[in-house]
Amino acid sequence: MGVRTEHVQDGNIGETLTGLAAVIHERRGATPDTSYTAKLLQGEADSLLKKLAEEASEVIMACKDNDHDHIRYEAGDLIYHLLVTLERYGVTLDELAGELDARHR
Numbered sequence: 001m002g003v004r005t006e007h008v009q010d011g012n013i014g015e016t017l018t019g020l021a022a023v024i025h026e027r028r029g030a031t032p033d034t035s036y037t038a039k040l041l042q043g044e045a046d047s048l049l050k051k052l053a054e055e056a057s058e059v060i061m062a063c064k065d066n067d068h069d070h071i072r073y074e075a076g077d078l079i080y081h082l083l084v085t086l087e088r089y090g091v092t093l094d095e096l097a098g099e100l101d102a103r104h105r
């Protein structure tokens, strides 16, 4: 686990996810030497998928500890790695939104 963020202000989830997904998309063309995201996008697919599973486990462990700040921090890692995974496999955020919307209409 990296340095835990103890105090954060609320944000706008739509803007945040859209902005982060756009940066991740741009990293398709970046060099893996300078960008962790580019390394996940261009390296072995299994390395990314393993990382995704690890991050999910870290969220679960934080929940077991009932540690609010830690849950938020690990959820951030999980969502970031999920966004990288969606980018790598060509699923857009608009598609994801459509999938979720179709379930509660």
Ligand SMILES: N=c1c2ncn([C@@H]3O[C@H](COP(=O)(O)OP(=O)(O)OP(=O)(O)O)[C@@H](O)[C@H]3O)c2ncn1[C@@H]1O[C@H](COP(=O)(O)O)[C@@H](O)[C@H]1O
Binding pocket: 001, 002, 003, 020, 023, 024, 027, 034, 035, 036, 037, 038, 076, 077, 080
């Ligand atoms: N949002 C993130 C983001 N969240 C998490 N991470 C990385 O995901 C990794 C998480 O790994 P771990 O949980 O294993 O934590 P760790 O501290 O590295 O390792 P351990 O101590 O657990 O062994 C860390 O390397 C984090 O830096 C992220 N890396 C990048 N971004 C964003 O992605 C965009 C592109 O950044 P570059 O990757 O630098 O191009 C930018 O907007 C960044 O802010």
